[in-house]
Amino acid sequence: MTFGLGIDAGGTYTKLVAAAGSGKVLRRTRLATEPGRGARSFVARVAGAVGDLERGLGSRAAAACLALAGDVDQSSGGLRRSPNMAGLENFPIRSALSRALERPVAIHNDANMAAWGCYALELGRRYPSVVCVTLGTGVGGGLILDGRLVTGATGSAGEIGHMRVEAGGALCGCGGRGCLEAYAGKSGIMRIAAGVLGSGSYPRSRLNGCGDRLQPRHIASSARRGDPAARETWTRVGRALGAGLINIIYLFNPDAVVFTGGVSKAAPLFMGPVRRALRAETFRAPFGRVKLFVAKNADLGALGAAVYSLEN
Amino acid sequence: MTFGLGIDAGGTYTKLVAAAGSGKVLRRTRLATEPGRGARSFVARVAGAVGDLERGLGSRAAAACLALAGDVDQSSGGLRRSPNMAGLENFPIRSALSRALERPVAIHNDANMAAWGCYALELGRRYPSVVCVTLGTGVGGGLILDGRLVTGATGSAGEIGHMRVEAGGALCGCGGRGCLEAYAGKSGIMRIAAGVLGSGSYPRSRLNGCGDRLQPRHIASSARRGDPAARETWTRVGRALGAGLINIIYLFNPDAVVFTGGVSKAAPLFMGPVRRALRAETFRAPFGRVKLFVAKNADLGALGAAVYSLEN
Numbered sequence: 001m002t003f004g005l006g007i008d009a010g011g012t013y014t015k016l017v018a019a020a021g022s023g024k025v026l027r028r029t030r031l032a033t034e035p036g037r038g039a040r041s042f043v044a045r046v047a048g049a050v051g052d053l054e055r056g057l058g059s060r061a062a063a064a065c066l067a068l069a070g071d072v073d074q075s076s077g078g079l080r081r082s083p084n085m086a087g088l089e090n091f092p093i094r095s096a097l098s099r100a101l102e103r104p105v106a107i108h109n110d111a112n113m114a115a116w117g118c119y120a121l122e123l124g125r126r127y128p129s130v131v132c133v134t135l136g137t138g139v140g141g142g143l144i145l146d147g148r149l150v151t152g153a154t155g156s157a158g159e160i161g162h163m164r165v166e167a168g169g170a171l172c173g174c175g176g177r178g179c180l181e182a183y184a185g186k187s188g189i190m191r192i193a194a195g196v197l198g199s200g201s202y203p204r205s206r207l208n209g210c211g212d213r214l215q216p217r218h219i220a221s222s223a224r225r226g227d228p229a230a231r232e233t234w235t236r237v238g239r240a241l242g243a244g245l246i247n248i249i250y251l252f253n254p255d256a257v258v259f260t261g262g263v264s265k266a267a268p269l270f271m272g273p274v275r276r277a278l279r280a281e282t283f284r285a286p287f288g289r290v291k292l293f294v295a296k297n298a299d300l301g302a303l304g305a306a307v308y309s310l311e312n
Numbered sequence: 313m314t315f316g317l318g319i320d321a322g323g324t325y326t327k328l329v330a331a332a333g334s335g336k337v338l339r340r341t342r343l344a345t346e347p348g349r350g351a352r353s354f355v356a357r358v359a360g361a362v363g364d365l366e367r368g369l370g371s372r373a374a375a376a377c378l379a380l381a382g383d384v385d386q387s388s389g390g391l392r393r394s395p396n397m398a399g400l401e402n403f404p405i406r407s408a409l410s411r412a413l414e415r416p417v418a419i420h421n422d423a424n425m426a427a428w429g430c431y432a433l434e435l436g437r438r439y440p441s442v443v444c445v446t447l448g449t450g451v452g453g454g455l456i457l458d459g460r461l462v463t464g465a466t467g468s469a470g471e472i473g474h475m476r477v478e479a480g481g482a483l484c485g486c487g488g489r490g491c492l493e494a495y496a497g498k499s500g501i502m503r504i505a506a507g508v509l510g511s512g513s514y515p516r517s518r519l520n521g522c523g524d525r526l527q528p529r530h531i532a533s534s535a536r537r538g539d540p541a542a543r544e545t546w547t548r549v550g551r552a553l554g555a556g557l558i559n560i561i562y563l564f565n566p567d568a569v570v571f572t573g574g575v576s577k578a579a580p581l582f583m584g585p586v587r588r589a590l591r592a593e594t595f596r597a598p599f600g601r602v603k604l605f606v607a608k609n610a611d612l613g614a615l616g617a618a619v620y621s622l623e624n
């Protein structure tokens with residue numbers, strides 16, 4: 001059976017998936033990324049994990065694609081910048097992994113591969129133009145136009161987390177102000193929650209006593225139990241996402257927008273405000289057409305990379 | 313000689329251009345659009361003008377493309393909505409003109425055809441991904457990605473004038489608040505000028521006594537003569553354009569952005585603030601790559617349509 005290999009490297013874990021073109025998963029595994037050990041170590045450990053996986057399968061992948069959490073440079077075949085994987089920056093990771101695996105390897109931004117997974121697997125290629133919004137620690141994105149991935153002039157297309165939704169607004173990790181990520185990324189959500197719930201500290205009792213390491217999922221579980229302040233937090237997150245989507249839809253006029261990433265599990269809490277924002281636009285054709293989805297699959301980065309490797 | 317026919321219908325005039333694929337103009341003419349006389353009259357008058365033009369040339373165009381100032385519906389082959397040409401809305405203008413001209417006719421949004429002109433003629437196809445910003449009464453746009461025109465799911469892609477640059481900001485003609493057009497369209501520029509120059513009225517003496525019908529070009533000529541308030545007006549327009557471009561660049565990562573339309577003649581007055589806004593972004597790869605241009609040709613809508621008709 002022909003299958004592709006998708007490798008999705010994030011700051012903590014690197015996930016490997018062997019999948020058929022249909023998206024059917026044949027085998028998966030993961031390893032610690034440990035970017036601090038450097039790019040050579042990373043390549044050697046990934047190659048070892050691929051060898052183990054293929055021995056287990058008794059078969060060899062026809063192609064491989066590496067999805068990376070960072071700004072991918074297609075000309076050098078490496079990472080220009082990766083806030084969470086600085087140890088892998090400025091190294092020709094594509095050619096090194098290609099030599100180690102003895103086959104061609106493609107590299108892409110992880111949000112772009114998740115977007116391919118949304119387009120090809122979640123939506124079954126029914127919609128030619130798709131925007132994927134990845135909600136996690138940061139806010140990423142990817143664009144499929146007429147069935148083709150948009151990478152942009154420097155491979156940086158789809159960086160929707162840094163589109164501005166509030167001129168001069170909240171400070172973002174990138175140094176800018178008012179970025180979508182500063183409202184819908186993890187620390188942005190927690191900042192909104194702190195502002196809504198009290199004077200800058202989290203009243204733990206209202207958040208179900210989950211201790212020091214509060215996360216968006218705790219705000220979500222409080223909201224599901226009806227806590228008004230937690231619900232208000234998600235309303236504000238939804239308004240920011242709606243403002244970002246309005247700009248994306250005016251520019252790109254997609255058939256579909258798909259939310260993915262861990263924070264997308266809170267979609268029932270923020271989709272109402274998102275839909276209300278889109279409905280208020282008077283330019284009906286693009287806003288009437290676009291359909292909103294929440295991805296069901298949790299590993300679309302690795303899975304999208306596996307499927308993408310087979311066709312490009 | 314093979315040539316294409318570009319027909320650019322705006323609220324006041326409809327321009328016809330016969331041009332070779334190289335962009336070389338063989339002949340041009342224009343007629344009053346008079347949308348109030350209805351779509352059937354418009355089609356008949358355009359067909360008459362095409363006949364005159366082709367008799368003058370002694371040759372017949374291989375193909376024709378009609379560029380329309382409004383929201384073009386490819387499925388019906390007509391205009392869904394056109395604020396300045398309501399008389400042409402909801403009529404199958406593509407099939408009617410095709411019958412009248414006895415040849416296939418394509419229809420597209422005028423800003424999209426100007427974008428094709430920017431991509432193919434102004435920039436000579438040197439850059440695969442180009443964003444065109446049309447500055448006139450309104451603010452429009454068009455996108456070329458990897459050498460292909462992006463029309464979007466409903467033909468509405470590139471509506472950059474209604475991207476928000478200021479949440480809850482100035483009221484736009486579309487009913488929204490904070491749209492780019494509300495700062496860089498004609499009435500937006502004049503509103504900024506009124507605010508900068510005095511308490512809501514234009515001090516004519518400082519604007520070179522140009523009477524009641526002040527236009528952005530009058531603010532531009534005052535600014536060129538060093539009037540500080542007029543210069544400040546263009547600085548604010550440039551900041552709004554910079555804010556809009558930041559969002560466009562994060563989303564599409566284009567090789568080039570081209571300004572066109574009548575107000576783009578004021579580019580030397582607003583490009584400084586635009587460039588400063590882009591330089592402030594910390595995400596260097598896309599912002600370091602993008603090049604800014606001002607189109608030299610004034611009729612890129614008709615010319616772009618003529619060239620586009622020959623290849624699509």
